[in-house]
Amino acid sequence: MMDQASRRLCGTEDNRAALHSGKWLCHESCWNDASKVSIETDHEIDIPCKGGIRLYAVPIRAGAEVIGSLNFGYGQPPQDPQKLQELAEAYGVTAEQLLQLSRSYESIPPFILELAKKNARAAAQVIGDMVLRKRAETELSQSREMLRLIVNNIPQHVFWKDRTLRYLGCNNLFAQAAGVEGPDAIVGKTDFDLAWKETAERYRADDRGVMENKVPKLNFEESQTRPDGSLLWLRISKVPLVGHGGQVIGVLGISEDITERKQMEAQARRLERLAAMGQLLGGLAHEIRNPLFILTGYLQLFREKLLQQEYATLPANLQKIESAAGRMSRITERFLTLAWPYQPRQEPCVVPKMLTQTLEFLGNELMKNQIRVETAIAPDLPPVQADPKQLQEVFLNLMMNALQAMVAAHGRGTLTVSAQLSAVSGQPSASGEGQKGNWVEVRIQDDGPGIDPADKARLFEPFYSTKPPEQGMGLGLWTVRTIVMAMKGTVTCETEVGRGATFIVRLPVAEGGRQQSVPSHQPGEPS
Template sequence: MTPDDFALFARSLPEPLCLLNGQGEILAANPAAGRLFGLDVPALRGVQLSELVADSREKCENSLRTWAGSNEATPGALRVRSADGELLPCHGYGNLVRARSGDSPALIMLRLARREKFTRSFSALNDKVTLLRQEITERRRVELALRESQRMLQLVLDAIPVRVFWKDREGVYLGCNRNLARDAGLENTEQIIGKNDYDLGWREQAELYRSDDRLVIESGKPKLNYEEPQTTPDGAQRWLRTSKIPLRDVGGGIFGVLGIYEDITDRKMTEEALRRSQKMEAIGRLSGGIAHDFNNQLGVVIGYLDFMRNHVAHEEKPRMWVDTATKAVLRCMDLTRQLLVFSRRQPRERAVVDLNILLREMKTMIARSMTPQVEVQYFLADALWSTEIDPGEFQDAILNLVINARDAMPKGGKLLIETSNKFLDGGYTALNPGMKPGDYVQLMLSDTGTGIAAENMERIFEPFFTTKPEGVGTGLGLAMVYGFIKRYGGNIKVYSEPGVGTTIRMYLPRATGEAVTGSMDHARQATLPGGDERILIVDDETDLLQLAEQYLKDLGYRTRTAENAAQALRILADDRDFDLLFSDVVMPGGMNGYELAQQAT
């Protein structure tokens, strides 16, 4: 029995009763005892019995020991002085009540005029205490069962792989499961009780969450499966899929809201990466198709400019006009070449290379591309793995990145170029479609330039997108780099902070063969051969067809032309006396150049 239990039991009894511990300290008393001593009941708590009796401390301690060891009502030899000065006998019974924790037995003290009345009163009191014990035992059993049920419910909630919480009408948390407590940066679920969303790590979204709570409570209807952001205690951003329903009491009244959400950040990142990949693929196909057609027309222009140059070779002004026009067309052809590089899905020439060797060969070129105010530092890993790429494309990609870094540091700065070996696991590749877990060679370029604004990060790989001033750059540099990396099964990541700088990490798959050594310079001069062989020329672009025929005739060859694959096959059916088939690859009509060559042979 606790002091509270005793006070509840004894408060309506007419006899003055006190609950004492084995040392004689009053733990509880009823109003009759308070009136006896002329004190409020709270004032009696903590008072020593020796302070109330008229006998010696030794006699008081002896009586306490007697009462504590007795199982029957024991008349006391002690006398207490009432508020009006009367000396009254004090009687005790030790084993009626035992402390819950197993401490010294509690003692009942009461005032009675005669022993007979004391004994009868204690007999009735004993019956009441017995009933009280039974009631307390049952109540404890129910309390233990309730606590066990609550413990099992909390274990179930903690095992659920989502976040669960419940709040009152004012948005104050009444409880949660372990996953939500962890999200909130709390050590256990009890710490959330009494807090609201403004007290937790996601205070930036607190008003948004409260608005949803009020909507559910006021409408009495659930709000299900909607997405919302959440800021973590360390400042990161995650995405949630949330559902909330109103909590009702037995009378049907709404007293709060129950919520559940799951973290869908990884799924959102995967979807976003896939969307970006599909967008870049669509842009590549579109730009590649346009560049191919445009390049054909430019080929006609540049071809006839070459003819005109031969006809005006001895006339200064017309020759100057032809040269100027040729330079303009070549610039246009360079743009279309870059677009075609971006859109091309198949690599050109592959070679197993060591990126460290390629970078060392490019040091002079990189240094000349920089301003004197920019310091270039190299951190090239020992025993770097090989990768299989086109060295020429790699050189173009590096120069584009270096020039971008230079332009981002007009007042100078540092450019760091670093290589390393990396293993990318399934978690990384799941968030980057098109990649497979495994070994990769990492190339990192990091500058201390102006950085890239967050709103532009989404578009940096799009062809023709640029933040540079008009006339500076084409917006194709990063698009070419993106196309290069993707063609060889790699990935590229850009991290940037305005005013701090930009870091670009590229990952290329590890190759199993031995890296080639030596220079990668493929430049060579070639002399066009002449002859008198017969050549069948096939192209759906009439202007290009005529241009090719003119070039080959000037070299002495005998030619015949066809505007599509079907026409070429009809010619070959009647005349097989050709030494060479010279065909465009991409042609309408259901048959391309490769298929034509297979049927022709």
């Protein structure tokens, strides 16, 4: 009755306006005198009410923050005539109505009031806990949504798997590459269910290794088959997912599409290789001229003998013609082998044989530029696992660089090529020392001007060169390093200004590799 009476005094139907009118006396007492004070002080409030009874208010806490207040009124309404008259005038009712209301009130035992206060405190705590939990759920939902947005908007493929190598999730880019409708569609699948099922076991072996060793595998390159069958090149990093207690619960993978970059690199390497071939064209013409002269001479002699019907020596003449033609074919084949694009393949390669072939290929160029060759190639080195054409490209690149440096410096020089078995790769291990094992070490040394320390620091950067533009694009040594690293080897340089440079290539011996004897190369021997 008292609340309704004071509400009518506000003269408005709008509760918000009524609250600000100062005439809604019951709410003024409940809010300003009780709840607001309990919120500001973070304490329970138990005070007399303007309506003649008492008000109890308890703060609602969500963690350390007070977010509201819970209150109720209690107590015996007044029956004193003077007090009733004051209330009647304030609330716009009669004293008789108030007296009747007071007489109808049934007193509540004190223990019931204490129980009511206790329940109010408990209700405030439950409300606070509910608000806290709701906030946590909202924050978690927002955090998950933000993480989802981040994962789906970064320009990398992201996936994560459980211990059994089943997918737990991925981002949109990875889902597209996998050929599934979206990230949710990949959950529970394995690599055998996706577009790259042919190479699934290789990927799974990587994942198992990362989880079992608890060691990340970072920045390695790998090919993958797209849903349409085309080839995708990726740079991948995989890390173990470690849960509570240090237990590995899965694996996280992040990869970047480098297909376009790989295509550009392949094209750039081919251009670099063709530039090197262009420098050797003069030598090629010279090499072909000799057997061509023999070929044309014997063909002319062959025709004269046919006209004169001298048949006895024709078989010998034919053999010499065939020999000259075969030599021309081998010369052009060597040249085309280096210039023509191809698909790399890994196989056991005998380093002494590769070095010998490269020196033979450069034979005329070395002789023309007065470059003396000294070799110390162990003939019984075990094979290395490599692509033969790429390995020859490494040796050709390093020898051509040495030749150009010596010719530019003093128009002649000595090229020293050695190969031996080594126990240290030069590749730093976790302890900072070289890795122990069986390695084939190749040294290509010149007595040119040496390399300035500032240039040495950038030797293996792409498109960096100290040569004139017509001698290459600055991709030679970068290509060498890229190829050697793919073979799990290393390439380093030892140099001193004025005392030449030595490039050292170390390649791991192929598994099960046996030493093989190769005839030593004598510079100047015909190919």
